[in-house]
Amino acid sequence: MSANSYLVLSAILFTIGTVGFLIRRNAIVAFMCVELMLNAANLSLVAFAHMHGALDGQIAAFFVMVVAAAEVVIGLAIIVTIFRTRRSASVDDANLLKF
Amino acid sequence: MQLPLEVVPPVAATGLFSYAWLLIAIPAVSAAILLLLGRAADAWGHLLGTLAPVAAFVIGLVLFLRLLDSDVGSRAVGVPLYDWVSVGSWHIGAGLLVDQLSILFVLLITGVGGLIHVYSIGYMASDPKRRLFFAYLNLFVASMLLLVLADNYLVLFVGWEGVGLASYLLIGFWQHRPSAATAAKKAFVVNRVGDMGMSIAIMLMLATFGSSAFVDVNAGAGRMGGTTATVMGLLLLLGACGKSAQVPLQSWLLDAMEGPTPVSALIHAATMVTAGVYLVTRSHAIFAETPTASLAVVIVGTVTLLAGAWIGCAKDDIKKVLAGSTMSQIGYMMLAAGIGPAGYAFAIFHLLTHGFFKADMFLGAGSVMHAMNDDVNLRHYGALARALPITFVTFAAGYLAIIGFPFFSGYYSKDHIIAAAFDDSVTIGLLAVLGAGITAFYMTRLMLMTFLSRKRWLDGVHPHESPLVMTIPLILLAIGSAVGGLVLNNWIGDWLTPAVGGAPPGGTEAPSLVEINLIGILTLIVVAIGVAIAVLVFGPRRTIAIEQPASRSPLTLAGRNDLYGDALNETVFMRPGRALTDGLAAFDNGGIDEAVVGTAAGIGQLSSRLRRWQNGFVRSYALTMVAGVAVVGAVLVLGRLG
Numbered sequence: 001m002s003a004n005s006y007l008v009l010s011a012i013l014f015t016i017g018t019v020g021f022l023i024r025r026n027a028i029v030a031f032m033c034v035e036l037m038l039n040a041a042n043l044s045l046v047a048f049a050h051m052h053g054a055l056d057g058q059i060a061a062f063f064v065m066v067v068a069a070a071e072v073v074i075g076l077a078i079i080v081t082i083f084r085t086r087r088s089a090s091v092d093d094a095n096l097l098k099f
Numbered sequence: 100m101q102l103p104l105e106v107v108p109p110v111a112a113t114g115l116f117s118y119a120w121l122l123i124a125i126p127a128v129s130a131a132i133l134l135l136l137g138r139a140a141d142a143w144g145h146l147l148g149t150l151a152p153v154a155a156f157v158i159g160l161v162l163f164l165r166l167l168d169s170d171v172g173s174r175a176v177g178v179p180l181y182d183w184v185s186v187g188s189w190h191i192g193a194g195l196l197v198d199q200l201s202i203l204f205v206l207l208i209t210g211v212g213g214l215i216h217v218y219s220i221g222y223m224a225s226d227p228k229r230r231l232f233f234a235y236l237n238l239f240v241a242s243m244l245l246l247v248l249a250d251n252y253l254v255l256f257v258g259w260e261g262v263g264l265a266s267y268l269l270i271g272f273w274q275h276r277p278s279a280a281t282a283a284k285k286a287f288v289v290n291r292v293g294d295m296g297m298s299i300a301i302m303l304m305l306a307t308f309g310s311s312a313f314v315d316v317n318a319g320a321g322r323m324g325g326t327t328a329t330v331m332g333l334l335l336l337l338g339a340c341g342k343s344a345q346v347p348l349q350s351w352l353l354d355a356m357e358g359p360t361p362v363s364a365l366i367h368a369a370t371m372v373t374a375g376v377y378l379v380t381r382s383h384a385i386f387a388e389t390p391t392a393s394l395a396v397v398i399v400g401t402v403t404l405l406a407g408a409w410i411g412c413a414k415d416d417i418k419k420v421l422a423g424s425t426m427s428q429i430g431y432m433m434l435a436a437g438i439g440p441a442g443y444a445f446a447i448f449h450l451l452t453h454g455f456f457k458a459d460m461f462l463g464a465g466s467v468m469h470a471m472n473d474d475v476n477l478r479h480y481g482a483l484a485r486a487l488p489i490t491f492v493t494f495a496a497g498y499l500a501i502i503g504f505p506f507f508s509g510y511y512s513k514d515h516i517i518a519a520a521f522d523d524s525v526t527i528g529l530l531a532v533l534g535a536g537i538t539a540f541y542m543t544r545l546m547l548m549t550f551l552s553r554k555r556w557l558d559g560v561h562p563h564e565s566p567l568v569m570t571i572p573l574i575l576l577a578i579g580s581a582v583g584g585l586v587l588n589n590w591i592g593d594w595l596t597p598a599v600g601g602a603p604p605g606g607t608e609a610p611s612l613v614e615i616n617l618i619g620i621l622t623l624i625v626v627a628i629g630v631a632i633a634v635l636v637f638g639p640r641r642t643i644a645i646e647q648p649a650s651r652s653p654l655t656l657a658g659r660n661d662l663y664g665d666a667l668n669e670t671v672f673m674r675p676g677r678a679l680t681d682g683l684a685a686f687d688n689g690g691i692d693e694a695v696v697g698t699a700a701g702i703g704q705l706s707s708r709l710r711r712w713q714n715g716f717v718r719s720y721a722l723t724m725v726a727g728v729a730v731v732g733a734v735l736v737l738g739r740l741g
Contacts, residue, residue, distance in 0.1 A: 021721055030717070091717040098715030 006047035012038035025090045027079045038068050041073075109177035109196055109250070109314070115165060116176045119195050122158050122205060123248065126151040127241035133234035141230050148233025149216040152240050156209035163202050173598055174199055177250055177314075184253075188309070196250035196313060199598040203447065203591075204247035204370075204377065207454045211369045211579075212240050214572035218462050219361040221568035222469065232272060232359065239265035243370055248378060252301045252311040255381075259297065259342065261613070262371045263290045269366060270358040281514045282354035289351040292342015297378075300334035303327070313381065320384035328385055331391025335382050336399065343375030343429050345403045350664040352426055353410070356418040360465030363418060368425045368461050369454040376429065376450055379436040380443050383599050387439065394412075395435030397523065401530050404430025406662055408537035413658025415647055416475045420545050421457070424501065427538060428453045434531065435516040438523045441597035444592040445515040451591075452508035452583050456500035459576035464496035466569055467549060470562035477548040478645050479557050484550040486562035489570045491550050493577035498546050500580040502539040502626055508584030518618050528618070532625050539629030547637040555645050 017036035024030050042061040049057030083089050112119065133144050140147070166174050175198035183193040193707065197205075216236060223229045242261025247253035271283030299579040304311045307327055308319040320328070344352035355367050366372070366702035379396060386393050407426030414420045432449050435442035468475055470487055500509040513535060519526030556562070564570065634717065637643065650656060657663060712723075 017727060022718060022725065025718075029723075094717070095715030099710040099713045 003047045003051040007044055010040045010044040010047065012039075013043065025092050027089045027091050027094075030091055031075055031079065035068060035072070038051070038064055109175040109198065110173045112176050112178040112197075115161065116178055118158070119162060119176075119178045119197050119248065119523055120180060122155045122162075122209075123195075123241050123244045125154050125158075126237040130234045130241060131236035133230055133237065138230075144230030145220050145233050147326065148230070148237050149220060151237050152209045152213040152216055155240065155244065156213050158205070159202065159205040159209050162197055163206060166197070166199070166202055175598065179250075189305075191251065191253055191311065192209065193254050194312075195248040195250065198593050200377075200447065201247045201381065203451060203595075205244060206555065207451055208240060208243050208247070208370050210455050211458050211576070212236075212243075212365055212573055215365045215369075215458060215462065216570040218364075218465070218569050218635050220360075220450050221566050222361055222465055226359075228272070232269075235265055235268045235272070236361075236365070239269065239366060239371070242643030246374060252304060252313070252316070255378075256297060256301060257632035259338075259374065260294065262366070262374065263287065263342075265296070266290075266355070266362075266366050266371055267367055269362040270355045271701065272359055272362065273357070276357070277356040278354075280405070282351075282357040286316075286351040286355050289348050292343045293338045293348055296334040296337025296341070299365075300331050300338065303334065304330050308332075314380075317384040319387055323388065325389065328388035329391045332382070332386050332389045333395060334380060335385065336392060336396055339375030339378045339396075339433070340399060341375075342378070343372050343433065344426050345375065345430065345433055346406055347664075348486050349403060349406065349426055350661065350668060352420050353419050353661055356416070356422050360418065360461060360468060362463030363422070364458045364465070367422065368457040372425060372429055373450045373454070376432040376436055376446050378447060380599055382442065383443060383683075384497060386437075393437050395441055397434055397527060398437075400430045400435070400437055401527055401534075402430070403427070404434060404534040405537070406430075408534050408541065409654075409658050410661055411541040412537060413655050415477050417467065417477055417545065418461070418475055420477070420541060421461055421464060424542065425453075425457055425539065428457065428501070429535060431513060431516050431531065431534070434527065435519055438519050440599065441522065442516070442519045444521055444595040445512065447595055447599075448584075448587060448591045449509075449516055450510035451587065452500065452512045452580070454507060455576055455579035455583050456497040456507075459497035459573065459580050460501070462569070462573055462576065463490050463497065463543065466490040466565040466573065467494075469565050469569070471556070471560055474557065474560070477545065478643060479555055479560075480549045481552045481555040481643070482550070483562060487550075487564050489573065493570075493573040494550070495546070496580045498542055500584070502542050502630065503535060503622065504626075505623070506585060508582070508587075511584035511588045514619050514622060516645055517622055518616070521618055532622055535622055536625035536629040539626040540633045543630045543633035544637050547633065547639070548643060551639050552637065552641065552643055553639075555643060617715060638663040723736070 014037050017033045017040060020033035020036070021030050024033065042064050045057040045061045045064070047057075049061075069090060079089060082094050086093050129147055131141050133148060136144075166176075175196065177194060177196055179192055179194040181193055182190065184191040201254055209223075215668060216233070219229075219232065219236065223232050226629065239262060242265055244258070246255055246262060248256030249258060267287045270286050271280050274280045274283070286718060301311055304316055307323050308315050310316070337348075340348045352367060352372065356363055358367070386396070404427045407423045407428075409423075411420050411423030411427060423479070428449070432446040432453070435446035435449065463473075467480065467483060467487065467490060470483070470490075471480065472481075496507070497544045500507040503510045503513045517531045517535065520531045614620050647659075650659075
């Protein structure tokens with residue numbers, strides 16, 4: 001079985017994630033889109049690893065998962081804190097840190 | 100050109116001579132004590148300050164007698180002290196040279212200096228800063244002794260700068276008067292111009308001979324090129340002009356009269372201003388190689404002797420008349436020194452007699468000022484001979500000496516110079532005789548207006564003779580002025596010859612006591628004419644205006660304005676210099692500052708534009724990141740393809 005369909009799926013997932021990240025205001029949704037992009041990348045890593053018959057890509061995927069897990073912990077904490085102060089999860093409302 | 104005799108190399112110091120450094124150390128330590136102890140030394144500071152030059156004089160006298168005893172070959176004694184600069188191939192030792200020339204200076208500086216110190220005890224008695232005054236005087240004596248005793252141009256330069264500093268401090272001693280403070284700065288600045296010539300000359304010596312010691316310079320002088328010799332000679336002359344107030348660096352001396360009168364007597368008449376003559380004499384080996392520089396010395400001397408006499412005729416301030424005459428007399432010395440081996444001994448001879456009679460007259464002027472409530476205007480004096488008998492008699496001795504009255508000291512020394520000038524060139528000789536006539540005129544004018552004409556005293560002035568502590572130095576100096584020439588005349592030429600490298604042709608016999616020569620008679624006639632004119636114009640029967648009469652004569656106006664020396668300096672140096680600095684300042688403000696400030700402002704504006712990108716909207720950051728990733732990806736892909 002060729003890696004093609006996996007890569008196509010990965011590209012579709014990544015594009016969905018990117019577009020969602022760019023257009024959605026809700027912080028949780030934007031966050032999930034980021035996760036989607038990471039997982040799309042993981043998918044292509046694993047697909048290439050399988051194609052080459054090597055474990056390097058799979059190991060990299062594990063690293064990405066660990067980083068994503070850590071990111072989720074911090075990101076969710078931030079989102080919850082912002083929600084507590086602003087009563088809103090919209091990323092456009094958290095705009096004080098600017099020029 | 101006459102070849103100079105081989106200069107006798109100095110012999111090593113033994114016995115007493117190895118303590119010659121005490122000459123400098125005693126006044127230096129005394130100055131340090133007086134300066135460091137401060138007010139604690141106020142009560143006895145002047146006594147210690149006077150003791151120091153007297154002690155140095157005793158040492159100097161002992162050394163002099165030793166030299167007198169020894170044979171000609173061992174009359175130059177080198178006293179190496181320590182290795183001063185030792186870098187790579189450079190070895191500059193700090194050492195002293197006690198020889199025929201320097202020992203005479205030592206005696207003049209400490210002898211006349213000691214008398215002036217004694218006089219100052221009385222003159223400065225009511226000044227609250229008297230201790231400080233003596234500290235500075237001691238500093239001056241130490242520096243001046245270092246200047247004349249150095250065996251090396253670089254060590255000499257240390258003394259040279261030391262006397263400049265002391266001169267600055269003492270001219271500005273009453274610095275609460277703005278005129279004194281300005282005069283001190285002026286003296287300092289004008290001297291810097293001369294010092295520049297001096298220091299470049301020393302660098303040139305180090306480059307040419309690899310050493311600045313007199314021994315090496317004298318030995319190497321014959322082997323250097325004519326151009327080098329000329330440049331070196333002219334640079335040394337520039338240094339000498341600055342220190343000795345010779346044209347064109349003469350303008351500071353008249354203003355320097357703002358200092359207390361003993362300072363004018365010691366520094367600006369008897370010793371420091373003659374350092375230029377000493378320098379030229381000491382550098383005889385260099386000037387022997389360069390007729391151009393020697394001629395320049397002669398011209399400078401001649402111009403200055405006439406300029407000084409001119410100024411002396413026009414001034415009404417007693418000290419400024421004397422200052423003009425100092426310039427003029429140093430001009431005579433320079434003229435003699437420029438003539439070469441034939442004139443060196445006469446230059447030093449006149450320097451010594453001048454030291455006596457000019458110090459005598461300056462101190463006499465101080466005594467007159469003391470009596471007249473510090474008034475310096477000749478037009479407010481008159482008929483002081485009866486009120487100040489001792490001052491009058493001593494001043495008269497100095498007066499007779501300076502105009503060259505027969506058998507007074509100036510008669511011998513000035514006649515030698517005039518005779519030597521005639522040997523050199525008739526023009527120079529005639530100008531020197533003319534100078535002698537003008538000298539007789541203005542000194543007679545000074546004498547008449549001060550002591551003999553009618554009373555023109557201001558209200559509330561009650562002249563009284565000065566105390567003994569001031570009159571005794573006057574009497575001793577007057578004796579020196581009267582007999583100094585007679586004593587030294589037949590001796591000084593032979594004494595100095597080995598030190599100044601060359602025999603004056605015909606020895607120093609002419610004009611001796613009985614010999615009558617044409618030039619001597621001519622000089623006497625011109626002097627008599629000068630005196631007669633002064634008596635006609637300012638005689639006892641003439642009325643002298645209390646206010647300076649307005650004059651339209653350009654000669655008088657030029658004299659009253661110091662021959663426009665200041666105006667010339669301002670036009671030639673000060674204004675172009677100020678225009679240049681103004682231009683540079685404008686360029687700095689308008690060009691460089693604008694560029695720097697403009698660049699900073701541009702970057703600031705640019706960054707405030709860039710700051711707008713930081714707009715606080717997460718999604719626009721996200722777009723930026725995606726765009727960035729897209730660009731990076733595109734570059735990578737295109738790179739692969741390419």
